[in-house]
Amino acid sequence: MTLGLFEAITKTMPHPVLLCAGDGTILAANPAAAASIPQLCAGASLYVLAQDDPGVLRKHLGNWVRSGSPLPGGLVLKDSDGSPVRFRCNGVRATWWQGPGAVIQLNLHRLDHADRFVVLSQQVSALNREIAIRRTAEAQREKLLLAEQVARARLQRLYQLTEALASSATLAQVAEAVAATAPRVLDVERVALELHSQRLVPALGPGEEPRVLSGTAWRDLDRPRDVAHPAAAGALRSVLEADGVVLGALTLYPGAGGVPEAEHLTAVAQQIAQAVRRAGLYEHEHRVAERLQLSLLPRLPDVAGLEVATRYAPASDMVMVGGDWYDLYDLDEDHIGLSIGDVAGHGLPQAAVMAQIIAALRGIVLRCGTRPEEVLRELSEYLHLYHRGQMATAAYLLYHRPTRTVTYVKAGHPPPLVVRPDGSSRYLDGPISPPAGPVPDARFRQGRTTLGRGRGRPALHRRPDRTP
Known part of the structure; x- marks a missing residue:
């Protein structure tokens, strides 16, 4: 060109x-x-x-x-x-x-002006695109925030269930916690707990009748009259399994919230199964311990001219085993010895120490049963020597028939109660000595009182809130 x-x-x-x-x-x-x-x-x-x-x-x-x-x-x-x-x-x-x-x-x-209009139009289009992008991002952010709030609320309800189950020891308490908190956690109308009691708390020996467990918030699948009826239409059943053992099932009756997510239901069912398993082991252990303690408590001798009555009643259904003991000693024609005490703590170790104390006391009383302060001094030395770290409160009373005099020593134990013929009562608030065991070479001071004529009787209490 x-x-x-x-x-x-x-x-x-x-x-x-x-x-x-x-x-x-x-x-x-x-x-x-x-x-x-x-x-x-x-x-x-x-x-x-x-x-x-x-x-x-x-x-x-x-x-x-x-x-x-x-x-x-x-x-x-x-x-x-x-x-x-x-x-x-x-x-x-x-x-x-x-x-x-x-x-x-x-x-x-x-x-010129036409070109500036084109540029302005392009700028407006770009601004509209930016606004649309921001609105989309804001909607996504709100959606994520809502999902986070829902997840946080669900997690909070799950914590409430965990807390309720962790504070429940017996099967009845676990069942009540499930009935009270599980519907909110799973967002259903209600739940029903069905358990195999014989798998949770097996019999202690062959031929023994299965123990009837307390509680009305669950159905026992091992009792014919409690076997669950078929679930209503729309109900959802989740198996409760722990340590490879099927313990029962949790039946859900959905409400307005619909059926819960499978993963969420599985997590809740696992928590409930573990709590049920733990409660069953707890009840089985305490059943064994209760039988052990009751078998260790002594049979009191029949004493001519003296009416003797005893009763063991725990202060709470939660505590069925411990170191409580009582005993009576027919020393001679004129003297009757009585003892009551408690090894500090609860459990099988305390029950074992209690059994050894009963045996040791019978030997001590044979030697010096008419000297109450000597009885508790030797008991304290025995605990200090053979059961270091253990402590026991105790009271020993010596009743002299001819004079109706009671000589007593209290080693950190609540005072015995004397009930008069007219129904009035008084505590033996005499000298108090340290508990037996922790203090070597402790001195024990004794008190003395005379019972009035009639059918007045001393009553030995484990604690003032317990029945003798």
Whole structure:
């Protein structure tokens, strides 16, 4: 293409078209260029007409002269009156040029009001896209926040169930905790607990009748009259299994919340199964311990002319074994000895120590049963020597028949109670000595009282809140 052909082709174009040298000199311009700015003509210099920093123009010219395809850019040129005129432009090296040096073909588009409207429209579209993205992100954030709140509330209810089960020791307490808290945790109307009592608390020996466990908040699947009826339509049954043993089932009756998620139901059922298993082991252990303690309590001898009655009653259903003991000693025709005491703590170790104390006391009483302070002194030495770390409270009373005198020693134990014939009573609030066992060479002081005529009788209490 020649320069004349370039001018002929660009003559009819509506926008300015320039042919520039690499130094910014205009070699040719179409009529639209002169119509836009009269100075845009052959021989003029863009560096003279440009209002931009010359470094910016130099950078644009360098990019365009090296490019084989049109590159966008922008120019701000001075009009004839000196006012700035903005152009967007596309420049590319004119490969058809056969003259000396590299030449740039430059297409200019004046940024008039129509162009600014296009730019503004593009900006509005971009702003709308940004707003849509932000709204989507906000909706997702609110959705995640709601899911987090739901999960937190569910976890809080699960903690409440865990706390209730952890504080429940017996099966009755576990069943009541499940009935009270499990429906809220699982978001159902109600639940029903069904258990195999014989798997939880097996018989202690062959031929023994199964123990009837307390509680009405659950059904015993091993008792024919308690066998569960088929669940109502829509009910969901989850098996309770712990340590490889199927203990029963938890039946759910869904409400407005629908059926709980399978993973959530499995987690709740596992917690309940572990609590039920733990409660069964607890009751079995205490059943064994209770039988052991009752078997260790002595059979009191029949004493001529003396009416003797005993009763062992724990202060709570939770504690069925401990170190409590009582005993009676027929010393001679004139003297009767009585003892009562308690090894500190509850459990099988205390029951074993209690059995040894009963045996030791019978030997001690044979030697010095008419000297109460000596009886408890030897008992204290026995505990200190053979059961270090153990402590027992005790009371020993010596009843002298001819004079109706009672001599007694209290080693940290609550005072015995004397009930008079008229029904009134009084405690033997005599001297108090330290408990037996922890204090070596302890001294025990004795008190003395005389019982009145009639059927007045002493009553030995484990604690004031217990039945003798």
